[in-house]
Amino acid sequence: xxxxxxxxxxxxxxxxxxxxxxxxxxxxxxxxxxxxxxxxxxxxxxxxxxxxxxxxxxxxxxxxxxxxxxxxxxxxxxxxxxxxxxxxxxxxxxxxxxxxxxxxxxxxxxxxxxxxxxxxxx
Amino acid sequence: xxxxxxxxxxxxxxxxxxxxxxxxxxxxxxxxxxxxxxxxxxxxxxxxxxxxxxxxxxxxxxxxxxxxxxxxxxxxxxxxxxxxxxxxxxxxxxxxxxxxxxxxxxxxxxxxxxxxxxxxxxxxxxxxxxxxxxxxxxxxxxxxxxxxxxxxxxxxxxxxxxxxxxxxxxxxxxxxxxxxxxxxxxxxxxxxxxxxxxxxxxxxxxxxxxxxxxxxxxxxxxxxxxxxxxxxxxxxxxxxxxxxxxxxxxxxxxxxxxxxxxxxxxxxxxxxxxxxxxxxxxxxxxxxxxxxxxxxxxxxxxxxxxxxxxxxxxxxxxxxxxxxxxxxxxxxxxxxxxxxxxxxxxxxxxxxxxxxxxxxxxxxxxxxxxxxxxxxxxxxxxxxxxxxxxxxxxxxxxxxxxxxxxxxxxxxxxxxxxxxxxxxxxxxxxxxxxxxxxxxxxxxxxxxxxxxxxxxxxxxxxxxxxxxxxxxxxxxxxxxxxxxxxxxxxxxxxxxxxxxxxxxxxxxxxxxxxxxxxxxxxxxxxxxxxxxxxxxxxxxxxxxxxxxxxxxxxxxxxxxxxxxxxxxxxxxxxxxxxxxxxxxxxxxxxxxxxxxxxxxxxxxxxxxxxxxxxxxxxxxxxxxxxxxxxxxxxxxxxxxxxxxxxxxxxxxxxxxxxxxxxxxxxxxxxxxxxxxxxxxxxxxxxxxxxxxxxxxxxxxxxxxxxxxxxxxxxxxxxxxxxxxxxxxxxxxx
Numbered sequence: 130x131x132x133x134x135x136x137x138x139x140x141x142x143x144x145x146x147x148x149x150x151x152x153x154x155x156x157x158x159x160x161x162x163x164x165x166x167x168x169x170x171x172x173x174x175x176x177x178x179x180x181x182x183x184x185x186x187x188x189x190x191x192x193x194x195x196x197x198x199x200x201x202x203x204x205x206x207x208x209x210x211x212x213x214x215x216x217x218x219x220x221x222x223x224x225x226x227x228x229x230x231x232x233x234x235x236x237x238x239x240x241x242x243x244x245x246x247x248x249x250x251x
Numbered sequence: 252x253x254x255x256x257x258x259x260x261x262x263x264x265x266x267x268x269x270x271x272x273x274x275x276x277x278x279x280x281x282x283x284x285x286x287x288x289x290x291x292x293x294x295x296x297x298x299x300x301x302x303x304x305x306x307x308x309x310x311x312x313x314x315x316x317x318x319x320x321x322x323x324x325x326x327x328x329x330x331x332x333x334x335x336x337x338x339x340x341x342x343x344x345x346x347x348x349x350x351x352x353x354x355x356x357x358x359x360x361x362x363x364x365x366x367x368x369x370x371x372x373x374x375x376x377x378x379x380x381x382x383x384x385x386x387x388x389x390x391x392x393x394x395x396x397x398x399x400x401x402x403x404x405x406x407x408x409x410x411x412x413x414x415x416x417x418x419x420x421x422x423x424x425x426x427x428x429x430x431x432x433x434x435x436x437x438x439x440x441x442x443x444x445x446x447x448x449x450x451x452x453x454x455x456x457x458x459x460x461x462x463x464x465x466x467x468x469x470x471x472x473x474x475x476x477x478x479x480x481x482x483x484x485x486x487x488x489x490x491x492x493x494x495x496x497x498x499x500x501x502x503x504x505x506x507x508x509x510x511x512x513x514x515x516x517x518x519x520x521x522x523x524x525x526x527x528x529x530x531x532x533x534x535x536x537x538x539x540x541x542x543x544x545x546x547x548x549x550x551x552x553x554x555x556x557x558x559x560x561x562x563x564x565x566x567x568x569x570x571x572x573x574x575x576x577x578x579x580x581x582x583x584x585x586x587x588x589x590x591x592x593x594x595x596x597x598x599x600x601x602x603x604x605x606x607x608x609x610x611x612x613x614x615x616x617x618x619x620x621x622x623x624x625x626x627x628x629x630x631x632x633x634x635x636x637x638x639x640x641x642x643x644x645x646x647x648x649x650x651x652x653x654x655x656x657x658x659x660x661x662x663x664x665x666x667x668x669x670x671x672x673x674x675x676x677x678x679x680x681x682x683x684x685x686x687x688x689x690x691x692x693x694x695x696x697x698x699x700x701x702x703x704x705x706x707x708x709x710x711x712x713x714x715x716x717x718x719x720x721x722x723x724x725x726x727x728x729x730x731x732x733x734x735x736x737x738x739x740x741x742x743x744x745x746x747x748x749x750x751x752x753x754x755x756x757x758x759x760x761x762x763x764x765x766x767x768x769x770x771x772x773x774x775x776x777x778x779x780x781x782x783x784x785x786x787x788x789x790x791x792x793x794x795x796x797x798x799x800x801x802x803x804x805x806x807x808x809x810x811x812x813x814x815x816x817x818x819x820x821x822x823x824x825x826x827x828x829x830x831x832x833x834x835x836x837x838x839x840x841x842x843x844x845x846x847x848x849x850x851x852x853x854x855x856x857x858x859x860x861x862x863x864x865x866x867x868x869x870x871x872x873x874x875x876x877x878x879x880x881x882x883x884x885x886x887x888x889x890x891x892x893x894x895x896x897x898x899x900x901x902x903x904x905x906x907x908x909x910x911x912x913x914x915x916x917x918x919x920x921x922x923x924x925x926x927x928x929x930x931x932x933x934x935x936x937x938x939x940x941x942x943x944x945x946x947x948x949x950x951x952x953x954x955x956x957x958x959x960x961x962x963x964x965x966x967x968x969x970x971x972x973x974x975x976x977x978x979x980x981x982x983x984x
Contacts, residue, residue: 139298140264140298140301140302140305141260141263141264141302142261142264142305142306143301145256146305146306149257182301184294184297198430204467205430205432207432207434208432211301213297213300213301213304227427227430227431228431229431230433231492234301234304234305247437247441248432248433249437250434250440
């Protein structure tokens with residue numbers, strides 16, 4: 130059974146690029162616009178990994194991470210944060226919240242896939 | 252990867268974000284310290300840049316990056332918002348918009364374009380250079396945060412290397428690894444793809460007894476001997492996500508023995524135990540271990556435990572310091588976010604639907620309405636109680652569906668109103684006027700297809716008001732008006748239609764100017780007295796412009812007539828009201844939707860006609876007796892008021908059987924009332940509008956047609972046209 134990955138980004142084009150890349154690599158993809166949307170869509174089903182933008186309206190990536198870890202279903206779900214180099218402050222804040230895997234935008238599709246493969250078993 | 256659809260998404264998304272950016276910049280002009288606006292502004296640039304980078308539109312990414320840099324500094328309070336900066340950012344916004352537009356073309360950027368970009372970049376750098384000192388400081392702090400490398404070149408003289416040709420990796424996972432969503436096994440799995448794992452020993456020394464063990468913590472450590480041709484960096488990168496929490500030490504093949512000494516010293520396990528593992532894995536030979544352990548004694552003397560401990564603690568402190576350099580977002584911001592959450596949770600539940608799909612839905616609903624009318628007619632013929640009941644239930648549902656389907660296409664008109672802020676701002680700057688645009692009723696909803704089509708006419712009107720309406724400040728002051736001119740854009744619902752008003756408090760329309768101009772153009776005869784209404788109508792004639800000097804904003808002689816034509820094409824009307832020195836108001840009235848209208852059906856002879864319901868005022872009987880009197884003078888006494896009327900039978904040359912009884916439908920359009928004499932009143936209907944097609948383009952007095960339940964056609968009357976055509980009919984008294 131293929132693994133499910135949730136992609137959260139307020140930018141539709143990034144969601145699309147991430148979505149296409151992941152589907153090509155054989156993953157199931159759930160997309161969400163922001164942290165709030167993602168929390169709404171996470172209803173207990175198994176998600177193997179979450180890719181999440183940091184700077185988003187409604188609920189940003191860090192607030193999302195904090196809330197996600199409160200939910201026993203997703204306490205151990207691997208999460209990759211997307212960031213840009215301009216957000217050093219945010220990155221520190223995210224690290225304090227337990228976000229350890231970061232990908233810097235713009236990233237190449239292979240880069241993202243490599244990061245995913247480090248975190249979840251095939 | 253075929254990115255075409257992604258680029259399309261990128262363009263749509265960026266266009267929306269650019270609009271947001273522009274709005275935020277304009278808002279910022281009034282409240283330069285508003286943190287929310289600054290954050291929103293930053294996010295627009297940030298998202299455009301991020302998306303551009305991922306989608307691969309490099310020139311957008313490159314330029315937006317510079318803008319984002321500025322905004323990041325603004326956000327941190329390092330750059331103050333000034334009017335000049337807003338001006339610069341608005342120019343940058345325009346430039347990004349052009350870059351986004353060109354995202355699909357492969358053509359190289361023109362020289363002209365490049366020089367604009369260079370110019371903007373230069374201006375941006377002036378701001379950035381001002382804060383660059385501080386930037387260097389933060390950058391130098393970065394390396395401190397990193398763990399000191401175990402394997403940094405030791406300067407010990409002995410150059411003896413071990414015989415082992417494999418990499419040696421020591422891993423001690425941090426307690427929180429699993430809580431951070433990391434699975435130790437998956438890293439080792441990934442490692443195994445890059446080479447061959449010769450030996451792997453799992454260290455369980457730190458696992459506490461069952462009662463003390465926290466099942467969510469990770470207590471594992473690994474000693475791995477690994478054969479691979481990859482370089483150190485690549486192997487290190489396998490563990491990039493856990494590097495911060497874990498003790499990781501990677502020794503290249505044939506490392507010097509001191510490195511192993513250092514390794515043994517730095518790992519928590521007892522040296523003897525570790526030594527055994529190293530020998531077992533083939534990293535060290537027993538004699539090499541002996542040598543290492545001897546050296547370790549020396550190391551511990553010169554570098555005793557207490558110091559090492561203190562050293563590590565210091566790093567911890569630096570970490571904390573580093574954390575304090577970037578304090579978490581101010582509490583106030585979080586508080587705000589919470590408030591916004593409720594409001595915006597509704598927004599996040601929206602989906603994007605292709606408008607084509609919506610149009611198809613609305614068309615189908617139209618067909619449904621027609622089919623329903625058909626059923627109703629048949630049911631009326633059959634006269635069956637049960638059937639009547641079900642058809643009336645069906646009709647109610649169909650009506651609901653129709654209403655909902657139309658609502659889906661409704662969007663707030665405010666979306667386009669906000670675009671005009673920029674227009675007014677630019678005009679007031681370039682013409683040295685002081686103008687404010689006040690927008691109200693932006694939440695009024697209008698069919699999406701209509702909204703797009705009124706953009707251009709409204710743009711003309713707003714430009715006209717700013718350019719010709721509002722006077723120069725000096726002139727205003729001598730007139731005793733406030734220095735700042737005001738243009739109001741207001742939308743509201745008005746009996747089945749939507750009204751949009753563009754008004755200004757400027758000089759008003761100069762009647763003499765219009766009359767002279769009209770005389771010049773031969774539009775009126777000398778000596779002809781014009782009513783106010785006729786005079787304003789002249790303004791909508793093609794080629795009519797009273798602007799004495801033509802500016803680049805408006806007054807090219809096209810405009811008002813185009814405005815009128817566009818609005819009328821949408822079944823709308825335009826009216827002007829103006830008072831000298833107190834301003835001009837242009838009112839546009841539009842139907843709520845283009846697809847289905849509530850109509851009032853009347854019968855004349857054998858034909859059916861539909862009058863848009865919102866124009867119907869009342870119906871009165873025209874008795875036989877009255878007819879004989881009134882027919883001689885074609886007006887009617889409506890409760891003491893003179894009401895001109897027209898007989899549809901004559902107007903459309905209907906020659907079906909005459910009835911004894913006729914009715915008058917009183918209609919109102921463009922501020923005038925007239926009566927329409929008809930044979931029969933059939934009451935309210937929902938009319939699905941079918942356009943008449945190109946051949947009937949020149950047919951006046953009929954705007955479109957609709958299909959009735961039984962398949963026959965009913966014509967929808969163009970009431971404003973009919974009212975207008977009555978203008979020439981003189982009332983015979």
